[in-house]
Amino acid sequence: MYHKTLLSPLKLTDTLILKNRMIKSPQSTMYWDDDYFMSDRVIDFYESIAQGGVGLLILAGILWYPAHPGGIYGALYDDKYLPGMKKFVERMHRHNCPVFCQFHHTGPSSPSDDKGGRPFGPSRLEQEDMASPLPYLHATRELSLEEIEEHKRRYVDAAVRAREAGFDGVEVHGAHGYFLASFLSRVWNRRTDQYGIQSFESRTRLMVEIMEGIRERCGEDFPIGVRINGEETEGVLFGGCLMAFDLEPGTYAFEMEYVPAGAWAGIAVSAGSILIFILLMRLRGKVPIKR
Numbered sequence: 346m347y348h349k350t351l352l353s354p355l356k357l358t359d360t361l362i363l364k365n366r367m368i369k370s371p372q373s374t375m376y377w378d379d380d381y382f383m384s385d386r387v388i389d390f391y392e393s394i395a396q397g398g399v400g401l402l403i404l405a406g407i408l409w410y411p412a413h414p415g416g417i418y419g420a421l422y423d424d425k426y427l428p429g430m431k432k433f434v435e436r437m438h439r440h441n442c443p444v445f446c447q448f449h450h451t452g453p454s455s456p457s458d459d460k461g462g463r464p465f466g467p468s469r470l471e472q473e474d475m476a477s478p479l480p481y482l483h484a485t486r487e488l489s490l491e492e493i494e495e496h497k498r499r500y501v502d503a504a505v506r507a508r509e510a511g512f513d514g515v516e517v518h519g520a521h522g523y524f525l526a527s528f529l530s531r532v533w534n535r536r537t538d539q540y541g542i543q544s545f546e547s548r549t550r551l552m553v554e555i556m557e558g559i560r561e562r563c564g565e566d567f568p569i570g571v572r573i574n575g576e577e578t579e580g581v582l583f584g585g586c587l588m589a590f591d592l593e594p595g596t597y598a599f600e601m602e603y604v605p606a607g608a609w610a611g612i613a614v615s616a617g618s619i620l621i622f623i624l625l626m627r628l629r630g631k632v633p634i635k636r
């Protein structure tokens with residue numbers, strides 16, 4: 346009975362029906378060529394999974410803006426990445442396997458910005474504010490409202506390229522302490538403006554505006570997923586630091602339903618954060634079930 350459900354089709358949108366409910370979760374590989382270009386190794390890795398018959402693949406770690414360090418990630422922040430991405434999608438489609446592109450930027454969890462300066466995030470934080478010591482987390486700088494506007498545009502432009510490359514949808518990465526997750530989190534976000542932490546609307550504003558922008562430019566029929574933490578309340582002792590995460594379990598998973606964009610094909614619920622040394626990362630958690 347269990348397998349019958351797992352292997353039965355799943356309608357994500359009117360135009361995208363998965364042949365089964367097995368979805369390859371997004372996992373950044375270190376198989377990319379220099380400067381974030383597509384490599385045969387990435388294609389071979391994902392193609393073997395597509396051949397295995399999954400209902401949906403999610404290609405992870407695709408940058409909408411250059412990040413440091415390179416090597417781990419692919420990119421779509423420039424048209425020069427389109428040929429490689431088109432080749433990738435075509436190879437997955439040969440196996441009747443749809444594929445989503447998950448956009449990524451480490452944001453304040455980076456060692457630096459792309460120019461070697463402080464990593465950017467919602468707020469300026471000093472080294473002593475960090476939940477994890479060097480070399481894991483670095484003092485951050487606050488994005489101005491103008492920069493937030495530019496990043497929104499870049500994110501949406503990258504999604505438009507994903508559509509052009511033939512991807513069947515995109516996933517917005519709002520989990521694990523990275524760029525968008527940092528706006529949701531009191532640990533990173535100390536802003537008091539319209540993107541601040543003070544209300545659910547303000548802390549989710551950036552993510553929602555990006556999704557609405559994608560919706561507007563890519564069309565109603567282009568599926569948009571979002572990955573968010575359903576649980577981030579934990580304390581971990583590492584290097585003498587107690588890391589306490591303050592997000593109420595399930596808040597976003599519950600409340601995202603009420604955001605009026607109605608833009609997404611699904612909400613992937615994850616947990617944990619890059620705030621913790623990578624080997625201690627706990628990227629799974631209780632999935633909140635509302636009904």
Ligand SMILES: Cc1cc2nc3c(=O)[nH]c(=O)nc-3n(C[C@H](O)[C@H](O)[C@H](O)COP(=O)(O)O)c2cc1C
Nearest residue numbers: 370371372373405406447449518520572615628629
């Ligand atoms: C090496 C590695 C890279 C990962 N990269 C990503 C990523 O780019 N995006 C993402 O949303 N999750 C990423 N994850 C988290 C996975 O999608 C997944 O949540 C985690 O491995 C737990 O999966 P499980 O519950 O099937 O064990 C990564 C995990 C690992 C181990």
